[in-house]
Amino acid sequence: xxxxTLLASxxxxxxxxxxxxxxxxxxxxxxxxxKTEPSEPAIEDSSAARNxxxxxxxxxxxxxxxxDAEALKDLPRYYKGDYQEPxxxxxxxxxxFDQADLEASADTSEMLENEKVRMLGNVVLSKGDxxxxxxxxxxDQINRRLKISGNLEVRDEGVLLRADEADINADDATGTxxxxxxxxxxxxxxxEADQITRESDNIATIDNGTYTxxxxxxxxxxxxxxxxELNLESGVGTARGAVLRIKNIPVLYTPxxxxxxxxxxxxxxxxxxxxxxxxxxxxxxxxxxxxNINPNWDSTVAPRFISKRGTMxxxxxxxxxxxxxxxxxxxxxxxxxxGDKRWMMxxxxxxxxxxxxxxxxxxxxxxxxxxxxxxxxxxxxxxxKSHILQQGQLVFQNEAIKGSARVSQxxxxxxxxxxxxxxxxxxxxxxxxxxxxxxxxxxxxxxxxQFDAKDDNRVTGSRLYLEPGVSFPMRWTSGFIVPTAKYRAxxxxxxxxxxxxxxxxxxxxxxxxxxxxxxxxxxFERESDWFGRKYTQTLEPRLYYLYSExxxxxxxxxxxxxxxxxxxxxxxxxxxxxxxxxIPDANQASIGLTSRLIDRDxxxxxxxxxxxxxxxxxxxxxxxxxxQAMTNSSDFSAEISWRANDNLxxxxxxxxxxxxxxxxxxxxxxxxxxDTGAIFNAAYRLRxxxxxxxxxxxxxxxxIEQYNVSGIIPIGSHWAAVAKWNYDKxxxxxxxxxxxxxxxxxxxxxxxxxxxxxDGNNERENGVYFQVQLKGLGGTGEKVDxxxxxxxxxxxxxxxxxx
Numbered sequence: 022x023x024x025x026t027l028l029a030s031x032x033x034x035x036x037x038x039x040x041x042x043x044x045x046x047x048x049x050x051x052x053x054x055x056k057t058e059p060s061e062p063a064i065e066d067s068s069a070a071r072n073x074x075x076x077x078x079x080x081x082x083x084x085x086x087x088x089d090a091e092a093l094k095d096l097p098r099y100y101k102g103d104y105q106e107p108x109x110x111x112x113x114x115x116x117x118f119d120q121a122d123l124e125a126s127a128d129t130s131e132m133l134e135n136e137k138v139r140m141l142g143n144v145v146l147s148k149g150d151x152x153x154x155x156x157x158x159x160x161d162q163i164n165r166r167l168k169i170s171g172n173l174e175v176r177d178e179g180v181l182l183r184a185d186e187a188d189i190n191a192d193d194a195t196g197t198x199x200x201x202x203x204x205x206x207x208x209x210x211x212x213e214a215d216q217i218t219r220e221s222d223n224i225a226t227i228d229n230g231t232y233t234x235x236x237x238x239x240x241x242x243x244x245x246x247x248x249x250e251l252n253l254e255s256g257v258g259t260a261r262g263a264v265l266r267i268k269n270i271p272v273l274y275t276p277x278x279x280x281x282x283x284x285x286x287x288x289x290x291x292x293x294x295x296x297x298x299x300x301x302x303x304x305x306x307x308x309x310x311x312x313n314i315n316p317n318w319d320s321t322v323a324p325r326f327i328s329k330r331g332t333m334x335x336x337x338x339x340x341x342x343x344x345x346x347x348x349x350x351x352x353x354x355x356x357x358x359x360g361d362k363r364w365m366m367x368x369x370x371x372x373x374x375x376x377x378x379x380x381x382x383x384x385x386x387x388x389x390x391x392x393x394x395x396x397x398x399x400x401x402x403x404x405x406k407s408h409i410l411q412q413g414q415l416v417f418q419n420e421a422i423k424g425s426a427r428v429s430q431x432x433x434x435x436x437x438x439x440x441x442x443x444x445x446x447x448x449x450x451x452x453x454x455x456x457x458x459x460x461x462x463x464x465x466x467x468x469x470x471q472f473d474a475k476d477d478n479r480v481t482g483s484r485l486y487l488e489p490g491v492s493f494p495m496r497w498t499s500g501f502i503v504p505t506a507k508y509r510a511x512x513x514x515x516x517x518x519x520x521x522x523x524x525x526x527x528x529x530x531x532x533x534x535x536x537x538x539x540x541x542x543x544x545f546e547r548e549s550d551w552f553g554r555k556y557t558q559t560l561e562p563r564l565y566y567l568y569s570e571x572x573x574x575x576x577x578x579x580x581x582x583x584x585x586x587x588x589x590x591x592x593x594x595x596x597x598x599x600x601x602x603x604i605p606d607a608n609q610a611s612i613g614l615t616s617r618l619i620d621r622d623x624x625x626x627x628x629x630x631x632x633x634x635x636x637x638x639x640x641x642x643x644x645x646x647x648x649q650a651m652t653n654s655s656d657f658s659a660e661i662s663w664r665a666n667d668n669l670x671x672x673x674x675x676x677x678x679x680x681x682x683x684x685x686x687x688x689x690x691x692x693x694x695x696d697t698g699a700i701f702n703a704a705y706r707l708r709x710x711x712x713x714x715x716x717x718x719x720x721x722x723x724x725i726e727q728y729n730v731s732g733i734i735p736i737g738s739h740w741a742a743v744a745k746w747n748y749d750k751x752x753x754x755x756x757x758x759x760x761x762x763x764x765x766x767x768x769x770x771x772x773x774x775x776x777x778x779x780d781g782n783n784e785r786e787n788g789v790y791f792q793v794q795l796k797g798l799g800g801t802g803e804k805v806d807x808x809x810x811x812x813x814x815x816x817x818x819x820x821x822x823x824x
Contacts, residue, residue: 081106081181081204082237098697099739100767101236104206106179111147121149127158136162152176165190173198179206180253182217195219203227205251208282209234209767210258210797212243223254232260232280234797235768242267242769242795244278251282258282265798280798288313291321298776298788302358302395303328307335317341331357333396345372345380352396359395364388379416385409390434394781402811404781407435424450435781442481442580443473457494464490464507468601472580480523480578482515486601490536500543507536507595509569509604513577526576534570534604538595541565554620556627561615563633565593571606571642578602584645586708587676588686589613589658592633603645608638625664632659634679656685669693678709685709692814698741700815701732726750731759731813739764743774745812754779759812761805770794772805 084102085093096103113121128142138160146153156171170186181204189196201217203225204210214230226248233243247262258280265273279288291309298305309323318340325333333354340347352365370382386409387393394404412429430443449468466488473481490507510533517525542563549558582600585591592611613633620627635655642649657677664670669692676686686708693701710723731745745759761774770792777787792805809816 080183081206094696097765097767098735099765104204104209106176106181106206109147109150109152109176111152113147113149116149124148133159138162150176150178167196180204181206184217189219195221201227205282208797210282211237212249214249223252225251225253227251232258232797233768234795235766239766239768240269241766244798253282256282265795278798282797296788296790298786302330327354327396329358331355342372344374345370354396356395359389359391362388363392363396365392365396377417377419379418381414381416382412384411384413386411386432387434390436391781393434404786405779406781407438408433408441418453420455421453422450423453424448440475442479443475444581445471445473447471458496459494462492462494464488464492464505470580474518478519478521480515480517480520480525482513482578484511484513484580484601486511498544501541503540505538505540505595509534509536511577511601511604515578520578523578525578530576532572532574532577532604534572534606536567536569536595536607538568539566540593548621549618551618555622557619557621559615559617559619561617563593563611563613563615565611565613567595567607567609567611569595569605569607572604574603574643579645582645586686587656587658588674589631589633589660592635592655592658597641598645603643606639606641606643609635610638611635626662627664629662630659631661632657634658652680654679668695683709694815694818697735698819699733699735700813700819701734702730702814704729724751727756733763733813733816733819739766741765743772743809743813747778757812759808768796770796774805774808776808 081104082102083105085096085100088096088103088105092103092105109115111124113124124147125140125145127140127144130138130140133139140158140160142156144153144155144158146158152175153169154172154174155169157169159168160166161168167189168186169189173182173184173187175182175187175198182198182201183203184198184201186200187196187198196219198217198219200215202211202213203217210232212227212231212233214227216228217230218226218228220226227246227250228248230249231243231245232249235241235243243266244260245264245266246260248260249263250259252258260278260280261276263275263278264271265275288311291311293306293308296305297303305325305327307323307325309321312320312322314320318338320339321337323335323337325335327333331354333352335352336350338347338349348369350365350367354363356363365385365387367385368382369384371380373379393406397403408431410429410431412427414425414427414429416423416425418424426446426448428444428446430445431441433440447468447470449466451466452462452464455462466486468486469483470486471483486509488507488509490505492503492505494503495501496503510531512531513529515525515528515530517523517528540563542561545560547558549556579602580600582598582602585594585597585599591597592613595607597605611633613631615629615631617626618628619625634657637650637653637655640649640651644650657679659675659677661673662671671689671691673689674687675684677683678685684707688704688706690704691702693699706725706727706729708725710725727750728746728748732743734742734744736742741763743759743761743763745757747755747757749756755778757776757778759774759776761772763772764770771794772790772792774790774792775787776790777785780786790805790808
């Protein structure tokens with residue numbers, strides 16, 4: 022709309038209208054109209070070198086050496102430069118077009134016969150963000166035609182057109198540009214054509230033209246076509262009679278192809294994915310077709326051929342509305358290798374109603390226990406999954422309370438795993454902490470759960486849990502004291518069902534116990550200098566006392582309760598269990614100490630170390646195995662956190678057994694993500710646990726000791742090496758290995774990846790994956806990116822460097 026309105030307003034040349042009133046008279050001596058003073062130019066070029074360039078791809082292209090720090094900040098390392106639009110210095114720049122004034126200037130202007138007007142020399146027309154430059158413009162006011170010639174340049178926001186000459190309708194700006202070139206800056210798209218026909222404000226057709234996303238003077242790939250239509254409104258380019266050339270060698274002909282010129286969605290074939298994996302059934306090819314149904318609905322239909330299994334159909338459907346986002350997936354295969362029909366379905370939904378209500382659905386189901394292991398094309402962690410969640414949840418919360426309703430069950434796909442209990446339903450309400458000092462804070466948690474089981478021989482029933490209480494927090498800048506009192510009670514209605522693992526003596530057992538805690542701490546601060554930087558150093562001692570009454574609970578089953586792993590946070594919890602089937606007894610005090618370094622310039626926490634231990638004054642009689650815990654003190658626990666900068670951080674924790682002087686648990690993680698996209702992750706995990714006795718008298722080592730190293734290391738400007746190693750020292754085996762290379766430029770990318778690891782059947786599986794992406798057209802092998810997202814921490818963040 023902008024350009025057409027600009028041209029339609031040119032009843033007379035602006036230079037005549039604004040700069041020489043004598044020329045308004047058609048009978049005036051034309052010598053009086055010569056050499057009118059031009060107005061301030063509307064376009065400011067960044068350098069004289071730009072004006073000497075002939076290609077628009079070069080005209081607006083700046084090499085890295087000429088880009089400022091802001092432009093370089095998010096520019097991938099393999100870009101040799103970037104497109105930068107010249108600054109529009111027109112007074113109307115940025116003003117809505119219909120509110121902007123028309124500005125025009127030329128060296129000379131003259132009136133011709135038949136109401137024609139000619140503007141000559143450095144002609145500039147500008148209104149809002151629309152700008153036109155040329156050597157000569159002739160306006161036929163009767164036929165409403167503009168003939169423009171000589172170094173023609175048309176600019177709109179983010180678009181540049183250049184041509185030798187143009188014939189344009191002054192009323193709607195439709196017309197043709199001959200021997201033309203074009204640039205779409207943000208999309209990095211450029212090309213040339215014998216002729217560009219502007220059919221409307223948003224649609225242009227390129228005749229006998231080219232299209233590429235490569236840098237200037239880079240012939241890695243380009244597309245030649247008999248006709249290319251660029252629709253700026255829909256963000257779709259469509260080429261007819263197209264030939265794809267790589268290094269100027271024709272590699273593909275297609276009578277019609279669509280491609281994106283922005284980030285909007287559009288229907289069409291996506292590039293196929295290729296892989297070959299030992300465990301999935303040989304060569305694997307998927308040819309997806311994307312359907313953009315409307316702005317709120319889309320779908321992907323993906324026929325998939327697996328050489329040893331047959332043809333598989335996969336469908337994804339997505340919907341977004343005012344209240345929620347829905348995503349459904351389904352797949353079906355008559356598996357020749359497996360010898361049966363196999364399928365998968367899943368549904369995910371999450372959303373909100375107003376400011377207080379949220380809802381979520383997560384439902385999945387597969388036809389058989391081996392489906393994920395055989396047919397998943399993701400990572401090995403998914404293949405080793407033992408349960409598939411089936412859950413729906415509704416949550417209400419405001420400043421005072423939070424309530425939820427939930428139903429859940431699982432499909433168990435590991436024959437050695439036990440089915441978790443079904444929640445049909447679970448209702449919960451709890452008060453929310455308001456963090457108000459020197460005011461009583463009333464506490465309440467109430468939960469009702471109905472437990473069911475797929476196994477007819479397991480005990481089932483309902484549980485009502487209540488936890489009323491009161492707290493009186495007292496906080497100062499130098500410390501805090503928080504006393505809390507609660508009463509915790511649960512009651513059951515049970516059905517035995519001849520459970521061999523539970524001897525029911527009461528169908529309606531109940532238990533209740535009082536609890537008191539006193540949490541207190543001090544904060545000492547001092548100013549200090551470390552390595553030339555100024556920090557605030559803190560010293561924060563903390564004392565937490567907990568008392569809870571003992572009640573016999575041997576007649577209560579275990580529906581959803583587990584022992585919490587001991588770590589530093591456990592020092593200040595009022596329970597050692599997850600779930601409410603056990604109310605713990607306690608008479609203990611936790612002593613801890615934390616020290617921090619806080620950067621005084623940024624306020625960011627650079628370093629933190631916390632240490633602590635629990636002293637037990639009585640034995641713990643309530644445990645899941647009903648055996649008393651009789652130590653006088655807990656293991657010694659510590660946590661360390663270090664954040665050197667936004668790119669490098671490390672965390673570590675340990676649990677030290679003071680009785681036998683060895684580590685029970687330790688974990689370490691180091692993460693580095695550079696501004697150029699380099700990634701390095703290192704992690705170590707150790708957990709000592711008692712051996713498991715199995716039928717027959719054998720002992721199984723239940724310890725966990727694993728190493729995990731992964732990273733993406735740039736090699737020069739374009740190459741990168743990809744690797745991951747996950748090693749299980751306890752069982753002396755590699756859980757997962759990745760090794761790959763990547764070559765990346767501004768207009769294409771190639772990746773090759775080898776993956777090997779332990780699958781869901783505890784067998785070794787391997788696969789080779791290959792990906793080619795022509796940026797601006799699409800890619801093959803998106804499976805590679807999916808594997809890396811799931812396997813390498815930080816890969817999703819790195820993708821922002823690869824536009």
